[in-house]
Amino acid sequence: MSTNASDTPRALVYDTPGEPLDALSLRELPALTPPGPGQVHLRFLSSPINPSDINTVQGKYPLMPTLPGGVPGHEGVAEVTAVGPQVSGLSVGDWAVPIKPAQGTWRTAGTFPAEHWHAVPRDIGLAAAATICINPPTALAMLENFIALKPGDTVAQNGATSAVGEAVIQIARARGIKTINLIRERPDMEATVARLKALGADLVTTEERLKDDLKASGLPAPKLGFNCVGGNAAQAVTRILADGGVLVTYGGMSMQPVTAGTAAMIFKDISFRGFWLSGRWAETQGADGRRAALDAIVALYRSGALQAPQLAPFPLAPSGGDAAAWRRAFEHVAQAHRGAKVVFDMSGGGGGSA
Numbered sequence: 159m160s161t162n163a164s165d166t167p168r169a170l171v172y173d174t175p176g177e178p179l180d181a182l183s184l185r186e187l188p189a190l191t192p193p194g195p196g197q198v199h200l201r202f203l204s205s206p207i208n209p210s211d212i213n214t215v216q217g218k219y220p221l222m223p224t225l226p227g228g229v230p231g232h233e234g235v236a237e238v239t240a241v242g243p244q245v246s247g248l249s250v251g252d253w254a255v256p257i258k259p260a261q262g263t264w265r266t267a268g269t270f271p272a273e274h275w276h277a278v279p280r281d282i283g284l285a286a287a288a289t290i291c292i293n294p295p296t297a298l299a300m301l302e303n304f305i306a307l308k309p310g311d312t313v314a315q316n317g318a319t320s321a322v323g324e325a326v327i328q329i330a331r332a333r334g335i336k337t338i339n340l341i342r343e344r345p346d347m348e349a350t351v352a353r354l355k356a357l358g359a360d361l362v363t364t365e366e367r368l369k370d371d372l373k374a375s376g377l378p379a380p381k382l383g384f385n386c387v388g389g390n391a392a393q394a395v396t397r398i399l400a401d402g403g404v405l406v407t408y409g410g411m412s413m414q415p416v417t418a419g420t421a422a423m424i425f426k427d428i429s430f431r432g433f434w435l436s437g438r439w440a441e442t443q444g445a446d447g448r449r450a451a452l453d454a455i456v457a458l459y460r461s462g463a464l465q466a467p468q469l470a471p472f473p474l475a476p477s478g479g480d481a482a483a484w485r486r487a488f489e490h491v492a493q494a495h496r497g498a499k500v501v502f503d504m505s506g507g508g509g510g511s512a
């Protein structure tokens with residue numbers, strides 16, 4: 159479909175927090191007017207549904223659009239279709255991604271401050287560009303910010319099939335760091351293990367098999383652990399950390415609290431830390447640091463060290479088509495073991511390709 163800036167933009171919008179299928183509706187927005195000083199017009203191509211987006215619509219995330227009339231979506235890639243005066247760094251035809259959260263990417267087009275967007279090269283491909291802002295920089299920052307790791311060191315993580323987890327595996331491998339990866343029991347266990355190993359995972363196992371599989375692997379005890387699940391899965395990672403190791407919690411997919419084993423704290427002096435990319439990390443980095451992190455991820459894609467996640471695309475607002483297609487995106491996102499990042503596709507079915 160055409161989403162020229164002159165078209166009427168459409169967006170998923172909510173007025174009060176709630177479950178996405180209840181709270182959101184697809185609405186027409188006012189037609190775009192020429193961009194003012196420092197502004198650009200963006201035509202969106204692909205915008206993911208990340209867990210933090212769901213939490214945002216539910217009213218459980220600290221960063222959210224202004225309500226009523228808020229457009230969710232913290233991540234996505236858009237094409238610059240018009241540039242106002244006093245804009246530098248972005249030109250018509252560029253692909254741009256947000257460096258500031260809560261820009262509202264679940265829309266076909268809009269007018270935005272250019273300073274909140276960063277150009278990314280088309281040669282990394284649409285899937286990489288659409289998903290570059292949040293999960294790969296989280297993996298990179300967590301590998302760099304807590305412990306000085308050197309080649310041969312080991313990190314452990316749960317939720318290894320997450321977009322962050324897959325980026326951790328690949329960035330670690332590029333640095334000679336070994337990964338111990340916990341995943342949930344699943345029907346497609348063999349295929350999932352093979353997929354993560356192909357990305358560079360050294361060990362892929364479950365909570366139940368971890369102790370035996372780690373012993374058999376001969377891998378050294380990890381100094382650093384990443385937790386995006388909570389509950390028993392957090393304890394499982396904590397339990398195998400080396401003396402003085404650090405568990406970094408960055409997500410809570412199971413909705414269970416992180417409980418620390420007493421022995422791990424007393425006998426191994428394990429530390430518990432937290433990481434938040436869009437909050438503390440972003441503030442510390444400033445705009446220049448955030449742009450530099452994105453450029454570092456682009457370089458990883460270009461070097462072949464990173465592969466883009468699989469996408470499961472759903473049209474946001476097909477003209478003359480199924481106006482409720484966006485609803486199926488949320489049904490798909492709720493499925494366990496989906497193995498792909500659900501995105502709203504505004505590119506017209508593969509348009510905007512590299």
Ligand SMILES: NC(=O)c1ccc[n+]([C@@H]2O[C@H](COP(=O)([O-])OP(=O)(O)OC[C@H]3O[C@@H](n4cnc5c(N)ncnc54)[C@H](OP(=O)(O)O)[C@@H]3O)[C@@H](O)[C@H]2O)c1
Pocket residue numbers: 208209210292293296317318319320321322323341342344386387407408409410411412413433434435436493494495496497499
């Ligand atoms: N703090 C930060 O700065 C930051 C940045 C990025 C992401 N995050 C957080 O990191 C987490 C992962 O995000 P993502 O975008 O990478 O995820 P994603 O690609 O959407 O994948 C979701 C992951 O969570 C697992 N999962 C889902 N429900 C679960 C449950 N009830 N128990 C255990 N595991 C469950 C899935 O396992 P299956 O494959 O088995 O379904 C999958 O590994 C989220 O909590 C997100 O909010 C935080």
